[in-house]
Amino acid sequence: MLRWLLLLLALAAPPAQADVFRVGDYAIQPGMEPGSFDLSASIPSVLASNDPLGLPEGCRETARERLNEATVTRYAISIDCDRAVTAEDAIITPWAVDGGTFLSTATGTRVQQALQPTGDTLSLPIGAVAARQRALPEIAVEYTWQGIVHILGGWDHLAFVLCLCLLARGRYLLALVTTFTIGHSLSLALAFFDIVKVPVPPVEAVIALSIAFMAREAIQARAEDMADPHGRRRQLAVVAGFGLLHGLGFATVLRELGVAADERLSGLLFFNGGVELGQLIFVGCVLGVIKLAAIFDRDQWVRQAALYGAGIVGCFWMIERVAGFTLGTA
Known part of the structure; x- marks a missing residue:
């Protein structure tokens, strides 16, 4: 027995x-035409899907390419907006990652920061002009929880x-x-x-x-x-x-x-x-x-x-x- x-x-x-975390890697930059943006995303293959992005009002997805690798799926997505993006605008991604890294030059300023999901989605601050400064209690809760999740997983x-x-x-x-x-x-x-x-x-x-x-x-x-x-x-x-x-x-x-x-x-x-x-x-x-x-x-x-x-x-x-x-x- x-x-x-x-x-x-x-x-x-x-x-x-x-690495037991399922981390996404996101980057967004201005496109060739005014009001256009190019989003690249690298997602663990187990989470990959063709579900649509949640886009700000006045924005739409115009093209999407997907490349499947051994453990990672890469996306190249084109987005057009008929208005200027604001600091409150964000792209909601449909992939249930445990966290993500985000690099943006969409507003002409280089913004790089770590992002945490809300439920099964992650919000990319497309209109951010600077990384958000967080208070120590927020940092403490986030990283303590990440440490617990990592060791128990x-x-x-x-x-x-x-x-x-x-x-x-x-x-x-x-x-x-x-x-x-x-x-x-x-x-x-x-x-x-x-x-x-x-x-x-x-x-x-x-x-x-x-x-x-x-x-x-x-x-x-x-x-x-x-x-x-x-x-x-x-x-x-x-x-x-x-x-x-x-x-x-x-x-x-x-x-x-x-x-x-x-x-x-x-x-x-x-x-x-x-x-x-x-x-x-x-x-x-x-x-x-x-x-x-x-x-x-x-x-x-x-x-x-x-x-x-x-x-x-x-x-x-x-x-x-x-x-x-x-x-x-x-």
Whole structure:
């Protein structure tokens, strides 16, 4: 039974990328004729559709081209307006992205900013002459939420934390999670500010390998080994190293969200805080499930099934990612 369960976990494992956000990239510029504009949009292919844009009054779409690539769909859309656009005018996009970057020269001024969706739509401020300045509370709420969403939707990061939860208990678990947090917080900051630059595909492959390694570590752990100070120091060092790698994956997401220049420091701090909050929520859920399983004397069965499942899925993701960047598709 356990064998078939583990096989099912491997087959059902979704492709896990360091970037789990579905980010759109938008640019608009004046067209060749007065009152015309050219909009380009890059959308994750899973969200692509030919649904119409929501345009300001007096504007209409005159042409649309669509190019489908491996994971991204690109649009080139021509728009004509019979009046001058105002600061209140906006284009409503129909693609349900998690966020977007926006570059506009439509008003003769270069405007670049990050945008957040409202429901399943994103509003492009076609008439903006400057990026909107946001108050700190608004920045805090947005980036904290983005951090929570990222960690709770990042299957590879959660799988690694799961292995930590099943490796240790009590203060030692707290030490492992804290070490992991310090590691990925440090590398997140260094990568986000371009102090450290590492190619993304190899990092993703090693992140997947870290899951398999930590699952094996937890499966083979014995009570006497866990009490050995030398063994604990080795595990803390390994977790710190893998934390540095996971932080590089977090930085990829934060960078692609298109953080405004004047929000870089605050965005980094609140995004990282959201990641930690989401991580604590997940740890609490895992410990709750283990305690519940212990009531029915099934905690060891659940522990072994989860660790073998995480190890198999980690190996699957590693092979998938290595094959991807080897073939030049990552």
